[in-house]
Amino acid sequence: MDCLRMKVLIADDDPTIQLILKAQVSSWGYEVVIAKTGQQALAAFETIDPPKLAVLDWMMPELDGVQVCQKIKENEKQFCYVILLTSKDKDTDVAYALDSGADDYIRKPVNSRELKSRLSVGERTVTYELKLKDFGNRMESLAMARAQQLVHADRLSTVGRLAAGVVHEINNPIGYISGNAQILDMYWKILEPIVRREAENGGGPKLAAILKDVPEIVESITSGVERVSKIVKRMKQFARKEHDREPTDVNDCVRHALELCNNQLKYHVFVIKELAEGLSRAELDSQQIEQVLVNLFVNAADAMDGRKDGELTVRTFEKDGSVVITVQDNGGGISDEHMAHIWDSFYTTKSTEKGTGLGLSISQDIIEDHGGTIEVKNSVNSKNATGACFTISLPIKAAVPAV
Ligand SMILES: Nc1ncnc2c1ncn2[C@@H]1O[C@H](COP(=O)(O)OP(=O)(O)OP(=O)(O)O)[C@@H](O)[C@H]1O
Ligand SMILES: [Mg+2]
Numbered sequence: 112m113d114c115l116r117m118k119v120l121i122a123d124d125d126p127t128i129q130l131i132l133k134a135q136v137s138s139w140g141y142e143v144v145i146a147k148t149g150q151q152a153l154a155a156f157e158t159i160d161p162p163k164l165a166v167l168d169w170m171m172p173e174l175d176g177v178q179v180c181q182k183i184k185e186n187e188k189q190f191c192y193v194i195l196l197t198s199k200d201k202d203t204d205v206a207y208a209l210d211s212g213a214d215d216y217i218r219k220p221v222n223s224r225e226l227k228s229r230l231s232v233g234e235r236t237v238t239y240e241l242k243l244k245d246f247g248n249r250m251e252s253l254a255m256a257r258a259q260q261l262v263h264a265d266r267l268s269t270v271g272r273l274a275a276g277v278v279h280e281i282n283n284p285i286g287y288i289s290g291n292a293q294i295l296d297m298y299w300k301i302l303e304p305i306v307r308r309e310a311e312n313g314g315g316p317k318l319a320a321i322l323k324d325v326p327e328i329v330e331s332i333t334s335g336v337e338r339v340s341k342i343v344k345r346m347k348q349f350a351r352k353e354h355d356r357e358p359t360d361v362n363d364c365v366r367h368a369l370e371l372c373n374n375q376l377k378y379h380v381f382v383i384k385e386l387a388e389g390l391s392r393a394e395l396d397s398q399q400i401e402q403v404l405v406n407l408f409v410n411a412a413d414a415m416d417g418r419k420d421g422e423l424t425v426r427t428f429e430k431d432g433s434v435v436i437t438v439q440d441n442g443g444g445i446s447d448e449h450m451a452h453i454w455d456s457f458y459t460t461k462s463t464e465k466g467t468g469l470g471l472s473i474s475q476d477i478i479e480d481h482g483g484t485i486e487v488k489n490s491v492n493s494k495n496a497t498g499a500c501f502t503i504s505l506p507i508k509a510a511v512p513a514v
Contacts, residue, residue, distance in 0.1 A: 117234055118142045120162035122152035122179065123196065124171050128221075132166065135223050139230070149174025153182055161189055163237045164230060166217075169197040169208070177211045184212035190240045192233035196221065274346040281343055285336060292332040299325055334464055342467050356481075358392035361400065361434050361505065365425055368404035375412040380421035387428045393507045399477045400505075403485075406470035407438045407501050413461065414442025414499065422492055429507075433483065436503045441496035444489035453487070482506045 119141040121132045129145050137143050144162060146152035149171045155162055165183065167176035174182075180193045195208045195216040208216050214236065215229050303322070310318035365386060369376070376382060408423065415421030424439045445453060452458040454475050459468030478485040483505040490500040 118162040120165040122146040123168040289336045359395040362386040372408040383424040385426040403474040411440035439500040441498040
């Protein structure tokens with residue numbers, strides 16, 4: 112706030128006093144608004160930029176200065192320092208004005224030097240009040256952010272426990288189904304020539320249908336099992352208790368994750384690494400961060416599938432107390448429609464064999480649990496080709512301790 116341009120309301124029904132006060136107060140660098148009645152004075156507070164200081168004549172038509180002052184003070188959301196102008200000089204009158212909410216008073220005829228000093232006191236008070244309010248607001252949003260982080264951490268640990276239980280329960284039946292599907296496939300390989308012979312020797316349309324259906328049924332059981340296993344694997348990674356976080360060079364995580372994805376990348380993607388040297392080590396669970404990076408690299412490889420000029424650029428650098436990793440591809444980017452959902456669990460645009468739609472939502476949880484952020488935007492690479500660019504920012508010293 113520019114204190115020199117603080118807005119002062121002067122409310123007095125006497126045009127001569129209005130003129131004199133306006134000239135004086137403006138000459139001290141204040142912005143002045145004039146009101147001729149109590150109602151007009153109140154109207155000045157209905158604007159988007161209400162006055163912060165008010166000099167109110169006690170005796171005014173409609174509403175007197177004390178009543179205006181009471182109404183101004185009723186609004187707790189705005190602060191205005193009120194000085195009452197009065198010809199009354201009994202101590203009881205002064206006490207009444209101050210008890211009614213006025214912050215100060217000045218006797219008529221107004222001594223210009225005194226008014227200037229009293230306005231300065233008001234200005235100091237308003238400045239302190241605004242600073243205090245700002246401080247209060249910041250404290251409130253900090254407390255809210257902290258509360259949200261705690262709720263989030265609690266949710267994560269509940270989901271983690273739940274996932275661990277579900278994974279345990281699902282793993283065994285999946286084992287039988289998968290084992291039995293393999294046995295079925297094996298038996299069918301023995302039975303198939305016999306059934307075929309029978310069908311060709313006039314065994315009827317049923318046998319022909321069985322010949323067609325059985326391989327499809329076995330295939331759909333196998334791919335269903337694969338999909339459930341993939342989801343279980345993801346949930347297991349998520350439910351897994353965190354390893355100790357330790358000072359880690361994120362460049363090592365990037366290199367390791369790239370090695371893990373080598374198969375998906377090597378045929379159609381040219382990988383560019385711009386990894387800053389001498390990066391500060393950040394407090395990380397390296398396996399979790401590698402899990403996040405593997406998902407980003409596989410997503411990028413999928414997006415560039417079918418292109419001959421696929422290019423994946425991975426950069427690391429340090430910024431404002433965080434290490435930053437960017438992962439950029441040239442796979443065409445993410446449309447607005449998909450952009451709105453990609454962080455949702457089970458949202459995928461891939462075929463059921465390829466994607467579970469859990470990668471980004473788990474990644475977001477992991478990064479936020481580290482006190483960091485993960486964002487995405489579409490951008491163009493050095494060759495002017497559009498793609499998605501994910502940016503992960505991880506605090507070097509974790510702000511929120513793991514719960
Ligand atoms: N680099 C990218 N370019 C284009 N679209 C992307 C990119 N990364 C993610 N997406 C979109 O976001 C969706 C969600 O990604 P996410 O990693 O959460 O799940 P998924 O890759 O489909 O499955 P999985 O659980 O196996 O990772 C993807 O299906 C895809 O539509
Ligand atoms: Mg993915």
